[in-house]
Amino acid sequence: MTVPINKTLLALSLALKDLEAPLSENEQQAFRDAANQLQLDSNNWEDYEPDLLQVIAANLSLNQLYQTAKSQLDALNGEIPFNLLPTQAELQQALPEIPQLSTRGFAPQNNDDDSNEINNILINILATSNPPETVKKLSRFEQLQQFLQNSLKRK
DSSP, X not given: XXXXXXXXXXXXXXXXXXXXXXXXXXXXXXXXXXXXXXXXSTTOHHHHHHHHHHHHHHSHHHHHHHHHHHHHHHTSOSEEXXXXXXXXXXXXXXXXXXXXXXXXXXXXXXXXTOOHHHHHHHHHHHTSSOHXXXXXTOHHHHHHHHHHHHHHHHO
């Protein structure tokens, strides 16, 4: 089974996974703010995406990783195997500091690139005190990255 993907959020996840330099406090706060906005008003993703993209673009290393991941995701048909996303149990194990995980996400707005699962994952990751460290705890992102690289080799 496959799931439609939000390429921006998924590319950000993959970029954070490979980021070696720590995020600044301002970047971490901007990600927490984005997570809070998405959780409170999840129907307005288009309003928050530009702010999130500005934070990504301002960090040269993060932006390079993001652009690489985004181009890999663009090469797919807009869907990934569902088993490559972290499970609820894996999220709970990686995110002990968040007692109750958000499961709201947001409804797709006639866009195949939206997925509540990915939105929920990212809302929770971005809300942590160290998003790159959190993503690295989620082994499914490593599997997803390998899937993307293998998919590109086959084309």
